[in-house]
Amino acid sequence: MELTGAEIVIRCLQEERVEYVFGYPGGAVLFIYDALFQQEKVKHILVRHEQAAVHAADGYARSSDKVGVALVTSGPGITNAVTGIATAYMDSIPMVIISGQVPTYAIGEDAFQEVDAVGITRPCVKHNFLVKDAKDIAATIKKAFYLAKSGRPGPVLVDIPKDISNHKTEFVYPGSVNIRSYNPVGRGDSAQIRRAAQMLLEAKRPMVYAGGGVVLGGAAAQLTELVRTLGFPCTNTLMGLGGYPATDKQFVGMPGMHGTYEACMAMQYCDVLIAIGARFDDRVIGNVEHFAQVPRKIIHIDIDPSSIAKRVKVDVPVVGDLKLVLEQLLEELRNSRQKPNPSDLAAWWKQVDEWRAKGGGLRYKNSTEIIKPQYVIEKLYEITGGDAFVTSDVGQHQMWAAQYYKFNKPRRWINSGGLGTMGFGLPAAMGVQLINPGATVACVTGEGSIQMNIQELSTCKQFHLPIKVLSLNNRYLGMVRQWQEFFHGNRYSESYMDALPDFVKLAEAYGHIGIRIDKPSDVEPALKEAFARKNDLVFMDFQTDPTENVFPMVPGGKGLSEVILAEEL
Amino acid sequence: MRHIISLLMENEAGALSRVAGLFSARGYNIESLAVAPTEDPTLSRMTIVTSGSDAVIEQINKQLNKLIDVAAVMDLSEGEHLERELMLVKVRAQGAAREELKRKMAVANGRFIDESENTCTIELTDTCAKLDGFLQAIGRELILETVRTGASGIGRGERILKL
Numbered sequence: 001m002e003l004t005g006a007e008i009v010i011r012c013l014q015e016e017r018v019e020y021v022f023g024y025p026g027g028a029v030l031f032i033y034d035a036l037f038q039q040e041k042v043k044h045i046l047v048r049h050e051q052a053a054v055h056a057a058d059g060y061a062r063s064s065d066k067v068g069v070a071l072v073t074s075g076p077g078i079t080n081a082v083t084g085i086a087t088a089y090m091d092s093i094p095m096v097i098i099s100g101q102v103p104t105y106a107i108g109e110d111a112f113q114e115v116d117a118v119g120i121t122r123p124c125v126k127h128n129f130l131v132k133d134a135k136d137i138a139a140t141i142k143k144a145f146y147l148a149k150s151g152r153p154g155p156v157l158v159d160i161p162k163d164i165s166n167h168k169t170e171f172v173y174p175g176s177v178n179i180r181s182y183n184p185v186g187r188g189d190s191a192q193i194r195r196a197a198q199m200l201l202e203a204k205r206p207m208v209y210a211g212g213g214v215v216l217g218g219a220a221a222q223l224t225e226l227v228r229t230l231g232f233p234c235t236n237t238l239m240g241l242g243g244y245p246a247t248d249k250q251f252v253g254m255p256g257m258h259g260t261y262e263a264c265m266a267m268q269y270c271d272v273l274i275a276i277g278a279r280f281d282d283r284v285i286g287n288v289e290h291f292a293q294v295p296r297k298i299i300h301i302d303i304d305p306s307s308i309a310k311r312v313k314v315d316v317p318v319v320g321d322l323k324l325v326l327e328q329l330l331e332e333l334r335n336s337r338q339k340p341n342p343s344d345l346a347a348w349w350k351q352v353d354e355w356r357a358k359g360g361g362l363r364y365k366n367s368t369e370i371i372k373p374q375y376v377i378e379k380l381y382e383i384t385g386g387d388a389f390v391t392s393d394v395g396q397h398q399m400w401a402a403q404y405y406k407f408n409k410p411r412r413w414i415n416s417g418g419l420g421t422m423g424f425g426l427p428a429a430m431g432v433q434l435i436n437p438g439a440t441v442a443c444v445t446g447e448g449s450i451q452m453n454i455q456e457l458s459t460c461k462q463f464h465l466p467i468k469v470l471s472l473n474n475r476y477l478g479m480v481r482q483w484q485e486f487f488h489g490n491r492y493s494e495s496y497m498d499a500l501p502d503f504v505k506l507a508e509a510y511g512h513i514g515i516r517i518d519k520p521s522d523v524e525p526a527l528k529e530a531f532a533r534k535n536d537l538v539f540m541d542f543q544t545d546p547t548e549n550v551f552p553m554v555p556g557g558k559g560l561s562e563v564i565l566a567e568e569l
Numbered sequence: 570m571r572h573i574i575s576l577l578m579e580n581e582a583g584a585l586s587r588v589a590g591l592f593s594a595r596g597y598n599i600e601s602l603a604v605a606p607t608e609d610p611t612l613s614r615m616t617i618v619t620s621g622s623d624a625v626i627e628q629i630n631k632q633l634n635k636l637i638d639v640a641a642v643m644d645l646s647e648g649e650h651l652e653r654e655l656m657l658v659k660v661r662a663q664g665a666a667r668e669e670l671k672r673k674m675a676v677a678n679g680r681f682i683d684e685s686e687n688t689c690t691i692e693l694t695d696t697c698a699k700l701d702g703f704l705q706a707i708g709r710e711l712i713l714e715t716v717r718t719g720a721s722g723i724g725r726g727e728r729i730l731k732l
Contacts, residue, residue: 180640
C-alpha cells in the first residue's frame with residue numbers, strides 16, 4: 001500500500017516503538033501532524049517552546065535507555081531547537097530530531113521560515129540528513145535511530161521538506177541497517193586489557209575515575225564489581241554520578257572544579273589512574289599542564305577513540321563498549337588469580353582518608369536564621385529516600401545538588417554537564433516523568449535558570465506531570481556572582497536578579513501549587529508537604545542565602561591540588 | 570609538521586562541508602584540500618594537506634574517522650607516498666622573455682596550453698615544493714594568474730587505500 005511521506009514518518013516511529021514525541025507544530029510539518037492525529041500509538045507532548053521539546057526528549061532518553069524524539073517545524077522551529085540539540089550532543093544523548101523544511105522547490109530561495117537546518121546543526125549533531133525523496137524516508141529514519149543509539153550516542157537530525165512529506169510511496173521499514181563507513185566498536189583489544197589488568201594489580205596508589213560513559217553504556221554494575229574486586233577508591237564525574245553508589249565507602253565524591261578535596265587529591269597523586277568513559281575535560285582535571293606534572297600511568301577506556309589522548313597522554317588506551325570491556329577486564333583479573341598488594345593499598349587508603357578528614361568531605365555552616373541551599377538538598381535527599389530522579393539547571397544549585405544528593409543508581413541524576421544549558425531542568429523533568437510514571441521527580445533549579453523555560457509549567461499542567469520544582473532563590477545568578485566575588489573585585493555586574501515575579505502566584509496562575517519558604521525551620525515541612533502531593537506539581541520557592549558559595553573550588557586555570565576549601569577564604 | 574592525509578568518503582551532498590567544518594570548528598590548519606569522485610561514483614577521494622604537532626595530527630585522524638560519511642582515512646606521510654599538484658600559470662611574456670620562459674618550462678617539465686600575442690599559459694604537475702620553486706624561478710612580476718589544485722596523494726607500491 002502506498003503511504004504519504006508524513007504517514008511513513010509516523011509508521012517509522014511506531015516501528016521504533018516510540019511512545020512519546022515532544023514537539024511543536026508549524027507550516028512545514030502540517031502533513032506530519034495530520035498523520036500523527038490519525039493514530040494513537042505515538043503520543044505527542046505539546047511543549048511551549050521548541051528548546052523544551054528537545055530537552056524533554058533528552059530527559060526521556062537520559063532517564064530510560066531509549067532514544068528521545070523531538071518534532072519541530074522549519075526556520076524558527078529548528079533554530080529554537082538548536083540549544084537543546086547542542087546540549088544532547090555535548091553529553092552524548094541518543095536522540096532523533098525530525099524537522100520540517102520548506103518544499104524542495106523553494107529550498108535556496110529564502111522562502112518563508114526557511115533555514116539551512118542541516119548546515120546550522122552540523123557541528124552539534126552526530127549526523128544529519130536532508131531527505132529529498134519520499135522513498136528515502138523510511139531508510140533514513142531507520143539509520144537515524146541506529147546512529148543515535150549505537151557507538152558513542154548522540155543526536156541525529158532528519159530534515160524533511162514539506163512536499164516530500166506529502167508524496168506517496170510504498171512503505172517498507174528496513175529490518176537492518178548497514179552503513180559501510182560506520183562500524184561502532186564492541187569488545188576491547190585483549191592484549192591491551194591484559195596490560196591494563198597488570199598495571200592495576202601492580203599499582204601502589206590506584207584511582208578509578210568513571211564518567212558519563214558508564215551511565216550511558218549501561219556499565220554501572222560492571223564498574224561497581226570492578227571497584228569492589230580491586231578495593232580501589234572511585235570517583236564519578238558530574239556526568240557519571242550514580243555510576244558507582246555514592247553512599248559506598250570506596251566512593252570519594254566527585255572530582256574537579258567543585259569536587260571533593262579527597263577526589264581531587266587522589267586524582268592528582270595516584271600512580272595509576274583508570275579512566276572509564278570519562279574525557280579529562282577542563283572542569284575535571286583543571287589545568288592540563290599542572291595535571292601532567294605529577295607522573296602517573298593512565299589507562300583510558302572509551303567507546304570513542306577521539307576521546308583518548310585528546311587532552312592527556314595515555315599509557316594503555318582501550319577502545320570499546322564499556323560494558324564489554326569491563327567484563328573482559330574482570331575476567332582477566334579473575335584469571336590472573338592475583339590481588340593488588342594489600343599493604344600498598346592500605347597505605348594509600350590511609351592517605352586518602354587523611355585527605356577526606358582534612359577536606360571534611362563536603363561541609364557548610366548551617367544557620368537557623370537563613371536557609372542554606374545545601375541544607376535544602378540534604379533534606380530533599382532524606383525525604384525522597386535518595387531514590388528520586390533529580391534534574392537540574394545550571395549554576396550553584398546544580399553543584400550543590402550534585403554534591404549533596406547521594407546518587408546510588410545510574411540515570412537518576414539528569415543535568416546538562418557539557419554545554420551547561422540554563423533552562424534544561426524543567427523540560428528535562430517532563431521527559432523523565434513521562435517515561436517513569438509514578439516515580440518521584442524533582443527539578444532543582446534557581447530563580448535565574450527556571451525563568452529560561454518557565455513556560456513549560458503550562459505543558460506540565462496539560463499532561464498532569466507532578467514534578468516537584470525546588471527553586472533555590474538567592475536573587476542572584478549565583479555562580480556568576482561567586483566568580484565576580486572571587487575574581488572580579490566584588491563587582492556584581494548584571495548578576496542581581498531584580499524585579500523577580502511572585503513565584504507562588506506564578507505557579508498558581510499555571511494551575512499548580514506554589515509554596516514560598518523563608519525560614520530554615522520550614523524547609524522540611526514544606527518538602528514533606530510537597531512530596532506528599534503525589535498528583536500535583538508543587539513549585540517551592542526557597543529564599544536562600546545570597547552570599548553562599550560553592551566549595552571546594554578549583555579556580556579556572558588552576559590545578560587539582562590547588563583546590564580551595566571553604567575555611568581558607 | 571606537514572602531513573598529507575587521504576580519505577575515502579561517501580559521495581553525498583554535504584560530505585565536503587562536514588570535513589571542512591570539522592577543521593574550522595576544532596581550529597586545525599588546512600593548507601589545501603582536493604576532492605573528486607573515484608572509479609566508484611558513490612565514493613569520493615580527498616587529499617588534505619595540514620600541519621600540526623603529533624597530538625594534533627592524531628586528533629585530526631581520529632576526528633575524520635568519526636565522521637559518519639568518512640569510510641577510510643590514511644595519513645600518507647606515515648609511509649612512502651607520492652604527491653602531485655596541478656598548476657596553471659598565466660604569464661605576460663614576449664620575445665626574449667618568452668624564450669627564457671620556454672627554457673625554464675622545459676627544465677620543469679611544463680608545457681604551454683595556451684598562447685596569445687602577449688600572454689601564455691603553462692601547465693605544470695609536480696610536488697607542491699617544486700611548483701613553488703618554478704614560480705620563484707619565473708619571478709612574480711611576469712605572473713598574471715596562478716591556479717593550483719592543491720596536492721593529490723597516493724601511497725607507493727602496495728600501500729593502497731580502498732574499501
